[in-house]
Amino acid sequence: MEFLVVIAFFGYIYYLRNYADLRTPSEKEAATLTGGIALFESGQTDKAYAYFNSRIGQKPKSCIAYLYRGLCQRELGNPEAAISDIKAGLSYDDQVFALHLELGKLYLEKSQPEEALAALNKAVTLGEENSANPYHWRAKALTQLGREAEAMQDMQHEHELRELLKTNPAKPAANRSPFFDRRLVINMAMIIMTSALLVYVIKNAESIHLPYLVAVFSAISIGFAEPYKGWLLAIMQCILLLAGYFLFTTLPDDRARQELENFSLYGSMILTFAASFLGGFLKRALNMK
Structure with a gap:
């Protein structure tokens, strides 16, 4: 006994x-990649790309590493490779808010509003009113599709949500599986x-x-x-x-x-x-x- x-x-x-660690898997994963994220956010795209490329080699199922390597690809002028990386990240975890948001933005840059709208609809759902960005970009997709009334609704909601978040900051949206x-x-x-x-x-x-x-x-x-x-x-x-x-x-x-x-x-x-x-x-x- x-x-x-x-x-x-x-x-x-x-x-x-x-x-007892209540962080989501994607939040924990991001915490292990702070060095590369700092490189990307400081504009050192080449070094950031090398960092995330190495991490993917070590851990091939890292959805956050794919997210940031995709962002690096976009900054380096490789939109197709960026989309491929974002989709790879989604294949390992399709509940990460940022992956859907960035995929929608990439499709908009390629003038593919229908694909962008599908991704941004998911971003809106996963965002859980913690970010106004999905509404901003979805309004752009709706505008490209000629759905002006719906775009105006999203822009209005974006404005209201930004004002609300100024006084009541929300936790950043993450993995909501x-x-x-x-x-x-x-x-x-x-x-x-x-x-x-x-x-x-x-x-x-x-x-x-x-x-x-x-x-x-x-x-x-x-x-x-x-x-x-x-x-x-x-x-x-x-x-x-x-x-x-x-x-x-x-x-x-x-x-x-x-x-x-x-x-x-x-x-x-x-x-x-x-x-x-x-x-x-x-x-x-x-x-x-």
Whole structure:
């Protein structure tokens, strides 16, 4: 039991370090690229391009690196390459506000208002009224399409929003991916099956070793499946373990057997939290490569 307490303690430390950070994935990613962003914003486009090109080589799925390499491409006079980079960034995370906004601006520069409007509509949605820029650029797209009335509405809203944001600054729009997405629902279904398997093992195992082994492997799978939402799946599995054991099984008459099952049950719950934190930590470490 002392060993399980130590594991739970270190699992909690992992949680504080890796789960309690409420920044979105794109915000965390941008924080690791501040050197290149500073180069771009100071006008050192060639150096910024080399920086982001190198980072993409190290981490090919970095949507923020693609965003800034695309901006560098635009400044260097390569609009087609810029669009290609922005689209690559969207292929890895299509919930990043800036990617849709910059893609819309690039399409406008190429006189492709219909494509620009599609991107800017998404930027307006993801912006969540935290920025007036999407309305400014969408008004331009609508004007090119001859939809003057809608363009005027956007320009009016842009003006009102800018005035509002002067007195009530909003948090910059970033990655706004929904918490309960399709992937999470699928993984919840997986948790139902692993919980049922674990209850079965607890009821039939002759020692604590097999339940603990199953609990550890299932919990590590939780962390790999959902490196940022694994805490929810871990809680769900613990609830299902308790419900499944006490509501759908018969408690043994033999006291020794009952103690064995209780030790297996509660130990498995502790291991579920600890191992899920560890699995999520390992998955995030692998994603950084």
